[in-house]
Every structure is written in structure tokens, then in C-alpha cells.
Amino acid sequence: MAKLPDFEALAIFAKVVELRSFAGAAAELTLSKATVSKAVTRLEARLGARLFNRTSRRLALTDAGQKLAERATQLLADGEAAENEALAQSAAPRGLVRLAVPMTFGVKVVAPLLPEFLALYPEVAIDLHLSDAMVDLIGEGFDAGVRIATLPDSSLMARRLCAMPRYTVASKAYLARHGRPTHPMHLAQHRCLGYAYLSTPGAWHYSNAAGEQATVRPSGPLRVNNGEALLPAVIAGLGIADLPEFIVGDALAAGEVEVILQGWHQREGAVHLVTPPGGPRPARVEALAAYLADKLGRPRRAGLSSA
Template identity: 75%
Template sequence: MSKLPDFEALAIFAKVVELQSFAAAATELTLSKATVSKAVSRLEERLGARLFNRTSRRLALTDAGRTLAIKATQLLADGEALENEALAQSSSPRGLVRLAAPMTYGTGTIAPLLPEFLARYPDVSIDLNLSDATVDLIGEGYDAAIRIASLPDSSLIARRLCGVKRHVVAAPSYFARYGRPTHPSELADHKCFGYTYLTTPGVWHFTNDAGDLVSVRPSGPLHVNNGEAVMPALIAGLGIGGLPDFIVGEAIARGELETVLDDWSQTLSGVYLVTPPGGPRPARVEVLLDFLAEKLSDGGKRARKGERGD
């Protein structure tokens, strides 16, 4: 009777091909680099062909390696899909969920919810990636992401949780020195702080109740890739910012910042829970999605305020 295929070595080989690195594959698979190297060597010995041409700086597939990589990659994907499907049918959610979220919203809103979730589901663990950059859910292997946007990527499955109010703000000292704009077009004459990840970078869009649309391209002395990073400069009276309530709300309540253009609204946006398309989701992912929807939806937030007596 012939031996079974070396599925483990094939899967490790596929991961090395995907990441273009033995070390990266070892980290991803939580194996030693020596184990990864031995698995590929074992596969080469079994097949009687070299799979990689290795140099100190580069890892390149041979012709045999390229041919095998196609089938090995599919084998790894099929194996992961089978495992995920089996876990999805498990009555007890368990395993790792990879979740991405914007930095400030993640630290201020998502992270405080996680202790309750982890206590409720002790066999589930979470890998939380915080960045304002839009991650590639499918390419980078995320199970879900929180997105704050007006129109999420239509190729993903999006679930709207709640709205996000944005404010145009500055410190009282700034307005005392430079005046208060009364129309969005006047922002061109002010020092405004920029944010890298706007849907239309460098352009602020406004609407009012009459249906008027105004787009402005303000400029100023500071441009950031995280909204919270402009708070010290805003409070110091150095410029105007357009930021969501979850960043500036407390500073407004304390009187450190004041709002302007209250009759105008910046492009409406919301908090969305997005997931890759297709296939049943593992139970560990499903319970996290339901938990976040429960806590972050407009109805869920109103219920929690009532419990606190707000």
C-alpha cells in the first residue's frame, strides 16, 4: 500500500509560497524556521525535484515549484475551508478571530467591549489589528473589520451598525484670533488640518437642509493618518478640524473646542461591520459579529444608556 501524501509538507510549502519567506511562514504557522525548512526539504526529497532557488536575498520558485504551488495552494485553501466549516457547525465556538478596526474607534469603543465578550466565550481568542488604513480582508486573512465610511467596499458583505456625526471644530482661542467661518467656502481662508483616509482625500463635502452641496479643499499646517493626533494642535488653537463625535465629543463638552457650520453636515457616514463574501462563517466569527452588532447598533447603545441612567 502506497504512503499517504505528505499533506503537512504541502500545506507548509503553500504557505511559504504565499508569504515568499520561510521565516514569515514559520511565524504565521507558529512553527520554528527549522521545521518549515525541513518540511520543504522533505517534500523536495520525496518528489525528487528542487522547489525553490534560494539566495541570500531572494526566494524564487523553480519550474517544478511553480507547478506544484498551484495545487498545493488549492489544497491548503480546501483544508482551511473544511476546518472552518466544521468549526462553524460546532455548538461551542472556539478558535481565533482576526478583526481589524480604526485606531481611535478601536481603542475607545471596541477594546472596552472585549472583556465581556471573552468572558462570555472563553474558548474564542481575538487578534485585533488597529489602523486607520483600509486593510484587505481577503488578501490579509481577516475574518471581519469595522469600517467608518459613507460607502463601504461593495465587494464585501456590509452590516450598518450606527451613524457617525462629524463636527467642524476649533478652540475658542482660534476663533477669537481668526474669526468663525459661517459658510463652508470660507474654510479656504482658514488653517485646516488634513486627514489621510478621507473617502476623497483633501476634499471636505458639505450639505444643508436645503439640499445645497459644497465641496472645499482646505489646507493647513498639519496632516495626519489618525484623527486623534490633531487634538493637541486643535486645543492649542492652531487650526480647524473636521472630526467624528467619538474623537471630539468630550473636548466639546469641556469647552476646549467649539463647533461651527452647525447648519451644514459633512458627508454622512456610519459604522459598518464588514466581512468577506461567500461560505458559512465559523461559529467563533458569527458570535463576535452578533456581539458587536448588539453593543454598537443604535438600539443597543440606547439600551446601555438607559441602564446607566444617562
């Protein structure tokens, strides 16, 4: 297998050529003069040709050195340009952000915020992927994802954007027909509507101010993989559902459904922006995280919990 070129030695050689001095190159590169000399000697040994004729007063390129100098100088310039471009990329927000967001939250909350963000950062583009399924950020090549839950332990980096309360709700018509549960365990006798992508599938966990806890495994006639699809069934009186504020907030405000199990609460989740581990986030991702944290952290609908 062929060895890679000795890029370090070639770059040092190019700097010596540029400054016509081993000492000058060492000073500019913040290396010792011995390190610069060894790099050039290593390159000469590899190429089997002397590159400089050196005296105590004069440094001159040999024929072999002349032929190599132009290529090495171009290599050094290309390397410096690539590094400067990468540094600029990390310093100024630009480039594509592949962002995975739950379907309804993406449509109702995130998408309306994006026009202003893209106007603020015209060199950033967003590829918005909408799905309630838990995507593999690393395996599927996403820069970031929004997760709405109590996050499990994970190697992903997370930034909390805002709180996201949940409400157990039913319509007045349902409660008139089937009665009003006052304790989570009463849900076992009720028609409950399920969401497929709960962090603990098939279980609703409650607690109250006294520290009591209850876990129920509700069942009913409908289960969906998108939370918003439950709302028409709840409004129509088909059953009870547990839904986040961004889905059920308007229906609560309009009186189409009401909160039941007063004094009992599901585990409060939050909205997080998660990114793959390893090193600082790119500037484009950090800018988006800061923007979303600012917008989502502001108080929401009057009468409902805010972040």
C-alpha cells in the same frame, strides 16, 4: 500525475461492510441500490480484485476485501469525524477571529468591549490589529474589519453597527483670532487640519437642510494619518478640523472645542463590520458582529447624536 483515491467508493464499500448489505447501505446513505453496487464495482475494477463473494442470500468479503475493509472503515470514520467537527465549529462560536480596526476607535471603543465578549465566549480568541490604513481583508487573512465611512461599492459583506456623526470644530481661541466661518466655502481662508485616510482624500463635502451642497479642499499646517493626533492641535488653537464623534466628543462636552458651520453637515458615515465574501460567516464572527451591534447601537454620550 497519480489519480486521487476514489474516496466515495471506499466510503460506500465501508458502509456495505458495516451493514453486510448493499440494500442496507443504500438506505442509510440515501442512495439507490444501483449506485451502491456501481461504486463497489468501480472500486473492484480500479483495484483489480473482487471484494465480495455475492450470492442471493449471502455476502462475504474476499481476502482482498478483508484487507481493504479495515482501512476503508477507518477512512469513513475519519471523514465523518472531520465533517462533524466542522459542523460543530460552524454551530458553536470557537476559534480565532483576526479583526482589523482603526487605531483610535479600536483603543477607545472596541478594546473596552472585548473582555465581556471573551467572557461570554471562552472558546473564542481575538487577534486585534489596530491601524487607520485600509487593510486588505482577503489578502492579509483577516476574518473581519471595522470600517467607519460611507462604504463604497464592494464585494465585502457588511453589517451596520451604528451611526457615526462628524463635527467640524475649532477652539474659542482660534475663532477669536481668525473669525468664525459660517459657510463651508469660507474654509478656504482658514487654517484647516487634515486627515490622510478620508474616503475622499483632501476634500470635505457638506450639505444643508435646503439641499445645498458644497465641496471644499482645505489646507493648513498639519496633516496626520491618525485622527486623534489632530485633537491637541485643534484644542491649542492651531486650526479647524473635521472629526468623528468618538474622537472629539469628550472635548466638545468639556468645552475645549465647539462645533462651527451650524446647519451644515458632512456626509454622515456609519460604523460597519465587514467580512470577506462567500458563504455564511463563521459562528465566531457572527457572534462578534451581533455583540458589537448590540453594544454600539445603544445611545452614547448625552447631547450628541446616537445610533
